[in-house]
Amino acid sequence: MADSGKVGEFRYWLETPRNMQTFALSIVFIIIFPVYFAWAPSLLGDSVISSESSGPAGEWMIKFQQENITLDDVVTLGDGEEHISLFTIEDHPESKTLARVSATIVCNDNDDPGPGFTDSGEAEGKANDVTGEFEEQSVSGNCDGAPGFSMSWDVVEGFDGAQITKTATKADIEAEFSDGGRGRGEWSLTLTAEINNPPLGPLGNAVDNDEEFTITWSATWFELEMTPSTS
Numbered sequence: 001m002a003d004s005g006k007v008g009e010f011r012y013w014l015e016t017p018r019n020m021q022t023f024a025l026s027i028v029f030i031i032i033f034p035v036y037f038a039w040a041p042s043l044l045g046d047s048v049i050s051s052e053s054s055g056p057a058g059e060w061m062i063k064f065q066q067e068n069i070t071l072d073d074v075v076t077l078g079d080g081e082e083h084i085s086l087f088t089i090e091d092h093p094e095s096k097t098l099a100r101v102s103a104t105i106v107c108n109d110n111d112d113p114g115p116g117f118t119d120s121g122e123a124e125g126k127a128n129d130v131t132g133e134f135e136e137q138s139v140s141g142n143c144d145g146a147p148g149f150s151m152s153w154d155v156v157e158g159f160d161g162a163q164i165t166k167t168a169t170k171a172d173i174e175a176e177f178s179d180g181g182r183g184r185g186e187w188s189l190t191l192t193a194e195i196n197n198p199p200l201g202p203l204g205n206a207v208d209n210d211e212e213f214t215i216t217w218s219a220t221w222f223e224l225e226m227t228p229s230t231s
């Protein structure tokens with residue numbers, strides 16, 4: 001009489017190739033399932049994980065504590081002369097967020113007698129050696145004194161510094177007003193001068209043959225100040 005094992009006995013699983021196959025598959029699943037479930041959460045996006053840890057959405061009053069870091073570059077140029085001005089931005093020592101980068105050019109041509117023959121400047125700004133994508137910009141203007149002419153690049157889109165109220169989780173607000181590490185590196189601007197003087201030949205040149213330009217670079221940083229809204 002064949003001594004065949006019962007399902008509950010280990011011996012049963014070694015009796016036929018089919019039983020052995022079923023047994024092996026069971027072992028594989030016993031090992032694989034716990035490994036899979038331990039590993040699966042790491043497949044989910046950061047957003048899912050961060051919204052779990054950021055608490056429920058609420059209404060927040062958001063203020064932007066701003067700080068401007070500026071650099072003045074003063075240069076005197078003759079007609080058609082160029083000057084390359086550089087502005088290097090590194091991470092803020094207090095980990096503030098970079099909202100905007102701008103450059104303003106002011107010049108005041110008071111060399112010519114009477115009106116007219118005003119000098120002017122033309123500038124091209126580039127962010128070639130900067131993290132993130134920023135478009136080239138160009139601007140020109142007359143040397144009529146302040147406020148001058150300027151160009152500016154938004155690092156945090158839509159930032160205007162005004163206090164706002166928002167219903168969201170803290171983490172979502174922080175993500176919305178993050179600079180993503182963009183805007184760090186060397187910003188550059190090429191300024192070309194146009195000098196105009198009275199049509200008196202060499203005499204005109206003696207009246208006005210150059211102009212002083214002040215290029216003011218500015219990095220606008222902010223820190224989020226969030227308080228639960230009481231309204």
Ligand SMILES: [Ca+2]
Nearest residue numbers: 117119196208
């Ligand atoms: Ca002039």
Ligand SMILES: [Ca+2]
Nearest residue numbers: 109111210211
């Ligand atoms: Ca001048």
